Amino acid sequence: MLNQNPKLDLMFQALADPTRRAMIDRLSRGPASVSELAKPFDMSLPAVVQHLQALEASGLVSSQKVGRVRTCQIEPEALSQAEQWLNERRTLWVKRLDRLGEYLAATEDEEEGK
């Protein structure tokens, strides 16, 4: 079938979870360690790390370990890809609506011209 883009699957899947969106929200304000990221959540650390793995697998977040601390940050380019997918479809639709509107306006003018 059309449009096999498995990276988008992983991105939107990652974004579907409120915990993971909250993590992205936190990271949009600056980098954070795993335990900083975990702090707001009432959830075990391994659970948080699994969410983080989903975010990294999707490419939305990256991380490096220095000493024993893993620091995470947003990958804006990946966010942008998801954003663009949505934007392209939406504007296609909207432009179609615009053309339809113009057509209707034109045919109304014809009616008036009779």
Place this chain on the structure above:
Amino acid sequence: MLNQNPKLDLMFQALADPTRRAMIDRLSRGPASVSELAKPFDMSLPAVVQHLQALEASGLVSSQKVGRVRTCQIEPEALSQAEQWLNERRTLWVKRLDRLGEYLAATEDEEEGK
């Protein structure tokens, strides 16, 4: 802490499936009936309808039934909401990076001035 916006859960969840994205892609080119939407997929009709229900539950797609034909279309406002969520976080991050860049440039100037 959690779940400020459950509608976003449903939207991103809906977008995570390639079949459903292909449906949105199709609908971005204009409205379609259920069986038109189903045609490209090697999948039973009930399966297609279930995907459609996920799209409608999320608000990304709406439909009306006339006679025995259900016609579906995109809800651009919903697409836009998902788009905005991504855009806000990304631009927050990017602006932060810009400020950091300016700061670094400024401290380098100081070094040079010594």
Place this chain on the structure above:
DNA sequence: TTGTTACTTAATTTCATGCTTAACCAAAAT
């Protein structure tokens, strides 16, 4: 060197998702 911090890995349980077939309904067509 001993303990604490900051994760990491593994095993398990529970619940949701995506798909199927079968049966059903109601509008159109013949």
Place this chain on the structure above:
DNA sequence: ATTTTGGTTAAGCATGAAATTAAGTAACAA
């Protein structure tokens, strides 16, 4: 009136995702 078309409902099944606890490792601190 009967059949076909377009869609709906229901039940069941296989898979995968989200969480848990328990146990382990490696860095750093006392």
